Amino acid sequence: MKTLKLCIALLMFFLQGRAQNYEEAAVPVYTLPDAFVGLHQQKVSSVHDWENFRRKEILSLFEENVYGKMPRDFDSIRFALSPEDKKAMMGRAQLKEVTITVWRSGKNVKLRLILFIPNRRKRPAPLFLLIDNRGLADIDPTRKVKSGFWPAEMIIDSGYAIAAFQVNDAAPDNKDHYTEGVLQLYPDQVTAPDGMKAIGCWTWAAARVMDYFETDKAIDAYRVFVVGHSRGGKAALWTGATDQRFAMVFSNCSGNTGAALSRRQFGETIKAINTRFPYWFCDNYKKYNDRVDALPVDQHLLLSLIAPRPLYTTNATRDLWADPKGSFLSPTEAEKVYALYNKTSALENNPPGANDPIIRSVLGYHLREGVHDLTAYDWTQFVRFAKYHSRR
Numbered sequence: 596m597k598t599l600k601l602c603i604a605l606l607m608f609f610l611q612g613r614a615q616n617y618e619e620a621a622v623p624v625y626t627l628p629d630a631f632v633g634l635h636q637q638k639v640s641s642v643h644d645w646e647n648f649r650r651k652e653i654l655s656l657f658e659e660n661v662y663g664k665m666p667r668d669f670d671s672i673r674f675a676l677s678p679e680d681k682k683a684m685m686g687r688a689q690l691k692e693v694t695i696t697v698w699r700s701g702k703n704v705k706l707r708l709i710l711f712i713p714n715r716r717k718r719p720a721p722l723f724l725l726i727d728n729r730g731l732a733d734i735d736p737t738r739k740v741k742s743g744f745w746p747a748e749m750i751i752d753s754g755y756a757i758a759a760f761q762v763n764d765a766a767p768d769n770k771d772h773y774t775e776g777v778l779q780l781y782p783d784q785v786t787a788p789d790g791m792k793a794i795g796c797w798t799w800a801a802a803r804v805m806d807y808f809e810t811d812k813a814i815d816a817y818r819v820f821v822v823g824h825s826r827g828g829k830a831a832l833w834t835g836a837t838d839q840r841f842a843m844v845f846s847n848c849s850g851n852t853g854a855a856l857s858r859r860q861f862g863e864t865i866k867a868i869n870t871r872f873p874y875w876f877c878d879n880y881k882k883y884n885d886r887v888d889a890l891p892v893d894q895h896l897l898l899s900l901i902a903p904r905p906l907y908t909t910n911a912t913r914d915l916w917a918d919p920k921g922s923f924l925s926p927t928e929a930e931k932v933y934a935l936y937n938k939t940s941a942l943e944n945n946p947p948g949a950n951d952p953i954i955r956s957v958l959g960y961h962l963r964e965g966v967h968d969l970t971a972y973d974w975t976q977f978v979r980f981a982k983y984h985s986r987r
């Protein structure tokens with residue numbers, strides 16, 4: 596029976612060329628691009644070589660081939676605060692709602708930020724920022740709706756500030772409307788083969804939110820942690836890679852073009868993601884739909900760009916589409932870049948069992964029992980990880 600199932604999976608894999616494979620035995624043999632060997636075979640053996648050469652090279656390879664260019668220029672930025680509620684959450688937190696307006700060449704984009712800061716604090720508060728790829732209800736400022744996707748009360752009670760912005764402000768998550776946000780400021784990017792699309796815009800927005808945090812004295816801007824789930828988790832990783840002001844990165848069930856290794860072609864593939872979501876990544880990425888081996892990067896290198904900052908990734912037992920094994924292998928592959936900085940990771944060769952989080956490690960990880968989601972369980976581990984690494 597097992598052999599029959601495997602044969603059918605292999606047959607589908609080869610006949611359809613769709614590569615939606617769920618059988619470990621059908622994972623092709625692959626060679627990952629080496630973090631320490633440049634495109635022209637230059638070898639890297641020190642932090643200096645990594646930071647001044649290979650890291651930059653990898654970052655531009657991701658821009659050119661995957662996420663698109665990250666524009667850094669704009670004309671002005673303004674932060675407008677609505678009247679604050681100093682006694683939100685029954686007095687436990689202060690609520691700030693900030694409209695961030697960014698101008699470039701006469702066009703502007705508005706990003707709405709929701710922010711709770713714990714009232715019981717002696718110093719500026721460290722903060723978790725969620726890139727919210729779900730509805731506004733999940734980040735309800737009135738707290739009438741309380742969602743495990745953004746358990747604001749629990750985070751406040753743990754001593755952290757918590758914030759969120761909704762991705763649709765930056766780029767509507769829709770193939771016909773994704774240009775109706777940040778891309779209005781950068782019209783050249785829309786037609787460029789390496790122009791950023793929706794996920795690049797969400798990442799750009801996270802950086803503008805960080806610009807705000809740097810002005811807010813109640814926030815410890817040196818301890819701002821970015822969090823994202825699934826497509827938001829892909830954006831969180833890209834944020835950590837492109838903006839080193841973020842002190843930690845939490846990427847939940849991010850799957851393909853997130854933490855999962857693309858060359859494994861397990862679950863969602865580059866072709867599948869580009870077909871269903873042609874407006875997420877740059878057009879050049881589509882060239883690799885049928886030739887993943889030609890891609891000069893794989894996702895372990897994206898994780899490596901976050902070194903030496905602590906990075907936590909997760910999977911769920913029933914989320915095979917996101918390739919739990921491939922998403923565990925990529926942080927283990929990134930370990931050697933962390934090791935350059937003398938940061939040791941406690942990841943083992945094989946993924947841990949369900950609900951057995953690895954916290955005491957610069958590369959943290961857990962496999963949650965259950966389905967594709969971001970839950971209070973996940974956040975509880977994020978807080979443990981943040982606390983552990985803040986003490987160090």
Ligand code: GTR
Nearest residue numbers: 824825826827850851863868
């Ligand atoms: C899926 C997509 C994944 C993941 C997910 C999500 O449909 O194939 O890559 O991003 O959506 O965002 O929940």
